[in-house]
Amino acid sequence: MTTELSPRAREIVAVARQLLEEKGPAGLSMRRLADRVGIRASSIYKHLPDKQALEHAIVSTVFEELADEFEAALEHADPVGTMVAIYRRYAKDHPHLYRLMTEQPLQRDLLVPGVEERASLPARLLVGDDPDAGRALWAFAHGMTILELNDRFPPSADIDAAWRAGFDAFRRYAENAQ
Amino acid sequence: MTTELSPRAREIVAVARQLLEEKGPAGLSMRRLADRVGIRASSIYKHLPDKQALEHAIVSTVFEELADEFEAALEHADPVGTMVAIYRRYAKDHPHLYRLMTEQPLQRDLLVPGVEERASLPARLLVGDDPDAGRALWAFAHGMTILELNDRFPPSADIDAAWRAGFDAFRRYAENAQ
DNA sequence: ATGGTAGGCTAACGGCGTTAGCTTGTCAAG
DNA sequence: CTTGACAAGCTAACGCCGTTAGCCTACCAT
Structure with missing residues (x-):
């Protein structure tokens, strides 16, 4: 489902993201998340279909954030170098988010549409005329x-x-x- | 603990590895493993301290297997290319093993000693005089x-x-x- | 003969994701 | 003004999970 999240769902996702960043993947359980939100675990399912959807919603926020930073880097003198530096720094600052974002096959229909493409700007930009080299550099x-x-x-x-x-x-x- | 595994422990590890390859990480539970071995889950703990140790024992067998293949590749005309091909093929043939081996921080004292070094032969060989480039190539x-x-x-x-x-x-x- | 130990066992704990089914408050339609 | 739908909470429970405590039994060395 690619449908928009309700405002309440977005609140829950924001808390989930914070929880993940703080405590790591083992710390992000539906019960703990519910605790922080102030509801019971089962109530989360009124807003999100399951944990996988929750995680993909978090990933979407990360993609958006990264995309914003990448797009800002276009102004720089050396956009390529700047973007690589952003990439590296983001991973260092948000290791759990980075792992969540990369260490599993993405279920793309659970992402906010278009967000993956926006975040892949550097890969497309860096070696624009040689997509193979672009992918190799990303790898x-x-x-x-x-x-x-x-x-x-x-x-x-x-x-x-x-x-x-x-x-x-x-x-x-x-x-x-x- | 770096102590050697008992023969029985090695048996259990072998079954665990098979289970992981077949069913993926979610399929490798202590209970399921015990079932296959023909004992109860709690009995596994007579042979291995916990699941982390079990996983590291599996990783050790993978390192050994890879190291053997790498060392055999030394005979080849183009050892570097051969090793990269082996690496790529191994991951494709054993995706769950590859993930287990790479997607977590290693606890090195749980590995069979020396096995990580043996398996990193290509990294050391490829660009022997430039370890930085070697690491970059591995990355x-x-x-x-x-x-x-x-x-x-x-x-x-x-x-x-x-x-x-x-x-x-x-x-x-x-x-x-x- | 005996006592320690290896290697099984059952029962249980606290955690997990998830579902079924109930309740309540809000809010629009008649 | 009533009523009924629905959103969003709740409790209870299911079947998993890793792990521990404590028991039993067969073997093997003293």
């Missing part, structure tokens, strides 16, 4: 982000340097495209 | 893999081409390293 950025979030690099790793190396590789590739 | 490979697994590319995307683009970018980068 790199996501890989770096999630591997860092999940503590998969050895402690000795210079993560900034890895970002630079990858970004350089793609920049050069885009420059000498043939 | 790219993981990003491509997980984004594809999670259905995040539009249906129109040419995923093979994206792999090629990224791989080329890194290869050129490694060639013109300064």
Whole structure:
């Protein structure tokens, strides 16, 4: 269902998002959420069909927020670099949101329509004439982000340097495209 | 605890792995696992301290398997390309295992010692003299893999081409390293 | 012969998502 | 002014989940 959320539903989603950011995925239960909202768990179902829909509603708010920031970055001198920096920083500031957004197959009919496309502006912009390289760059950025979030690099790793190396590789590739 | 698993524990882990591959993460519950093994859920705790340890034991078997394949690839003419192909294929053949292995912070003291290092052979080999580029390449490979697994590319995307683009970018980068 | 231990068991706890079915207040139509 | 629909709350319950406590029994070493 792609139908608009009621104002009350939006309130609940906002509380859910806050709860997730604070306590992580294990902390976001229907009962705890209801507690914070001041109702009983079963009443949530008057506003949202199930937990999956709730999570997708949260994801939609994240997409919107990211899209706003990306679009603002268009003004910058180096929009590509700026957007990558925004991406990286957003994940660091909101790790649980970032995981929620990326670590599951999206059920697109549960998202606010159009919001995924808006948030994918950088992927489309960065290497506009080469969508394959654009996707590869996105994969790199996501890989770096999630591997860092999940503590998969050895402690000795210079993560900034890895970002630079990858970004350089793609920049050069885009420059000498043939 | 890094202590060795008992033979019985290894049996249970093997069944658990099979269950996960078949039914996905939601299908891997202590009760279902016990059912398959022919005991009660609580008895599992005689062999493994908790579910986290069970999952890490599964991950260890995956690391071992991957490491074996990687090491065999050393014989090949193009070990780097071969290893990337192995990586990609493994994820496609065992999506639930791949997710389990990558989508959470690892608790390294729960792994069989040394197994993570063995499985990271490609990362170390590929760009041996430039660990930063090695990590970036790994991030790219993981990003491509997980984004594809999670259905995040539009249906129109040419995923093979994206792999090629990224791989080329890194290869050129490694060639013109300064 | 005996006592410890490995490896089963039952029962239970507190949590989870979700559903069925009841109640109440608001508000529009007759 | 009454009435009836409906939105939005409630309680109770179902069947899952991971995990723990405490019991039993068979084996094996002293």
